[in-house]
Amino acid sequence: KAKRAGKKASLVSQQRPNMFTNRVANIAPRESVVVVLEYVQGVDYDAGEFALRFPMTITPRYMPGKALVTGDMEDPESLAYEPQGGWALPTDQVPDAHEISPPLNPRIGGDSNPINPLTLRATLDMGMPLANVDSAYHDIALSRRAGVYSIALASGVSEMDRDFVLTWRPVTGSEPQAALFTETVEGTQYGLLMVLPPGAARPDQAPSREIIFVIDTSGSMGGVSIEQARASLTDALERLGPDDRFNIIEFNSTHSSLFRNAIPATRNNVARAKEFVRLLNASGGTEMLPALRSALVQQRDPDMHQSGNAVRQVIFITDGAVGNEAALFRAVAEHLGDTRLFTVGIGSAPNSYFMRKAAEVGRGTHTHIGKLDEVRLKMGTLFEKLSRPAALNIQVDWPDGAQAWPQRVPDLYYGEPLSVAVQLPAAYSQNAITVRGELGGRPWTRSIGIADVASDSNNDDGVASLWARRKIGALLNRRLAGASDDEVRDAVLPVALAHQLLSPYTSFVAIEERISRPEGEGLARKAVANTRPRGQSEQGFAYPATATSGPAKVWLGIFGLFVSLVLHLLRREEFDLDV
DSSP: OTTTTTEEEEEEEEEETTEEEEEEEOOOTTOOOOOOOOOOOOOEEETTEEEEEEOOOOOOOBOOSOBSSOOOTTOGGGGTTOSSOOSSOOBSSOTTGGGSOOOBOSSOOOSSSOSSEEOOEEEEOOSSOEEEEEESSSOEEEEEETTEEEEEETTSOEESSSOEEEEEEEOTTOOOSEEEEEEEETTEEEEEEEEOOOOOOOOSSOOOEEEEEEEEOSGGGTBHHHHHHHHHHHHHHHTOOTTOEEEEEEESSSEEESSSSOEEOOHHHHHHHHHHHHTOOOOSOOOHHHHHHHHHHSOOOHHHHHSSOOEEEEEEEEOOOBSOHHHHHHHHHHHOTTOEEEEEEESSSOOHHHHHHHHHHTTSOEEEEOSGGGHHHHHHHHHHHHHSOOEEEEEEEOOTTOEEESSSOOOBOTTOOEEEEEEEOSOOOOOEEEEEEEETTEEEEEEEEOOOTTOGGGBOTTHHHHHHHHHHHHHHGGGGGTOOHHHHHHHHHHHHHHTTOOBTTBOEEEEEEEEOSOTTOOOOOOOOOBOOOTTBOOOGGGSOTTOOOHHHHHHHHHHHHHHHHHHHHHHHHHHHHHO
16 A cells, blocks of 8 residues: 555565565665664574574575466566565465565675675674684674674675674683573563583493485585585594494485495495495485485384484485475474484575474484585584483473473583573562483483562563564474464464564564655566575576576577587588588
């Protein structure tokens, strides 16, 4: 309505928890419009290091299934039904494919002359001494005053072709062991509990393991991503022990196993597997579901699992560039059993939502590798987690009437903290929160005092939003168990509206009452193309219909010259025969 009336209007909607669309109407020629968004995000903490990831672009997703709408993708009229400007058609497996396929710019961006420029400034105030502050994928300028760090891009501007990740590590001895952050909003008390279980030593005799490696060799992995994936899998193979068994499943449009079943990790078998990995190349589609299902249900070695001391783990190496995430989560929940799923995200802009959620449903962990020189360190950290006992059967003794998310606390691997958000009751007499669990077969407990959360001086902004976001995530998970969309929508809406959060059922709208477009003037519509993720090979299917990349034109010209030369030689041969 505002758009038709000629008023400036902005609509922000959510397609996935990590994918949003911002539409702005009635921008005049050569006019600039500034859109300001605020959001709250929990900081990751693992193995003594904090990390904050800010996505900058989108790796084009593969849309499995049969198209629900036919038409020529090169003809803009065939996409007239599609309000978002996506390059993909809806399919029976991804009915919203047109909403999660933003166009990709065919040009390659660069920091010296960016297509989509990024400027960034950050302030970091941790209240504890820090050993270092760093960004793995961007050069940053860093200054400190009174313990507060100011961060900016060293060059002032950067291309939006890879995620920005900021990491910082406390000085040894000052790492947090337990904390309760609190916030009071309109009389309701919220808390965010973080507890780091004590580190357990490696057992004297490590349990035998059956590890199934799954590696994505689809077209989206082309370029540096497949190099990172090969290096990661090779590193993992070198870490196998003499009592381990393993297998490799590679997939693109189809999937195949290196061996019929898991086999012993002998020197010869590992060498054969490393040669197999060395020859892997990226091409084709991303039919992830059959490969994932095969890894989870693959026949197990009966001798290992009859001993009762065997551990079965699936390590899934991919960029997560798929649109049917919900079907994959359901498959993991259905077939997981006593297996644990660990995801390794590859590339400069992976689908982190899929990687994290799949690991959560699979009761494992998520690791991200963004460049080749991280492989050894990141895979070493992952295998360190796998070699140490996890903290199991964790319970938190909350005051009666408290509402905590997640409701079921997951197993915690070495270096991982417990993180639970809670809405506290209006009145309670409990003075402390007790956390209890098992670690290495032994019980452990930790108590944290409850501060006066009603005091404004103790308010930690954003805690209530994090609680609401986690509750919404848990409510959306009900769809994995078969709940109807209407049922989930009715449960999500009150929470999202009360806390003013984006969700699949809520959007942000801003309207300027002043008329910007005179009556009778037409509107032109244009989608802003994302920058191709750094190091990724061409993804021509995601380019705007009118775009033809420079390299494509070069190869087309070479092909034309080749055809002309062949025709010339054939005609000359025919002439010689006639003579």
